[in-house]
Amino acid sequence: MASTTLDDARDESSVNPREEFAAFLESNKQWSDKVNQEDPNFLPELAKKQEPAILWIGCADSRVPETVILNGLPGDVFTTRNIANQFLPDDNSVQAILQYAVGVAHVRHIIVVGHTNCGGIISAYNAAYPIDEPTPYTYHKGLDASNTINSVDQWIAPLIQLAVSTPGLGTAEPGPERDRAVHELAIKNVERQVDALCSSHVVRSAWAHAHGPPGPNSPKLVGVHGCLYHLESGLLEDLKISRYRPSH
Numbered sequence: 001m002a003s004t005t006l007d008d009a010r011d012e013s014s015v016n017p018r019e020e021f022a023a024f025l026e027s028n029k030q031w032s033d034k035v036n037q038e039d040p041n042f043l044p045e046l047a048k049k050q051e052p053a054i055l056w057i058g059c060a061d062s063r064v065p066e067t068v069i070l071n072g073l074p075g076d077v078f079t080t081r082n083i084a085n086q087f088l089p090d091d092n093s094v095q096a097i098l099q100y101a102v103g104v105a106h107v108r109h110i111i112v113v114g115h116t117n118c119g120g121i122i123s124a125y126n127a128a129y130p131i132d133e134p135t136p137y138t139y140h141k142g143l144d145a146s147n148t149i150n151s152v153d154q155w156i157a158p159l160i161q162l163a164v165s166t167p168g169l170g171t172a173e174p175g176p177e178r179d180r181a182v183h184e185l186a187i188k189n190v191e192r193q194v195d196a197l198c199s200s201h202v203v204r205s206a207w208a209h210a211h212g213p214p215g216p217n218s219p220k221l222v223g224v225h226g227c228l229y230h231l232e233s234g235l236l237e238d239l240k241i242s243r244y245r246p247s248h
């Protein structure tokens with residue numbers, strides 16, 4: 001049988017799981033060979049150090065691969081992704097990543113990236129304003145069928161709270177108005193995470209100890225940005241909420 005490729009693996013009826021896993025490894029080998037042929041020094045040099053310009057806080061959604069959509073290369077983006085791109089104070093993973101990215105990797109940009117048709121956002125909205133409609137994930141009020149704590153529910157709880165507490169977001173019926181409200185919630189969520197980042201000890205400390213003039217034109221000062229990625233076009237929308245070191 002001819003070797004399975006990643007393209008074959010996308011047609012899940014054509015491969016068994018063992019072949020599918022082998023296809024992932026084969027695809028990686030083909031990529032490695034291609035990169036090493038094009039520039040034999042690139043990966044060996046990159047292995048010595050990383051100097052990413054960006055910390056990307058994005059959604060875990062498979063359709064938003066940060067380095068791919070930035071047309072970038074390994075080494076470009078320090079990354080953390082979770083359901084609905086949240087930066088939560090009690091999430092030690094994202095807090096440690098922020099500390100490392102700013103304090104050690106010296107990123108110059110922190111970008112929070114939400115996206116259209118986000119399952120986490122839709123699920124949170126539907127939990128806040130229930131209707132009888134298929135949804136990517138159904139909120140179970142903290143307990144799943146086996147009566148254990150449900151991790152997804154816990155994770156999206158702040159988004160439900162955001163949906164409920166944001167004026168003008170509540171709609172009871174399916175349709176364009178509800179779609180607009182879900183879109184608005186995705187944007188509000190990015191704004192909330194940008195606010196949280198700018199209030200974090202790491203960012204405030206970086207701004208307080210930075211030298212040189214404040215503002216967006218000062219080199220080596222971290223800026224915090226918010227974007228919305230449009231799955232339908234592949235374009236990043238700048239939400240124009242960038243924040244830089246304040247002038248006082």
Ligand SMILES: [Zn+2]
Nearest residue numbers: 059061118119
């Ligand atoms: Zn998402």
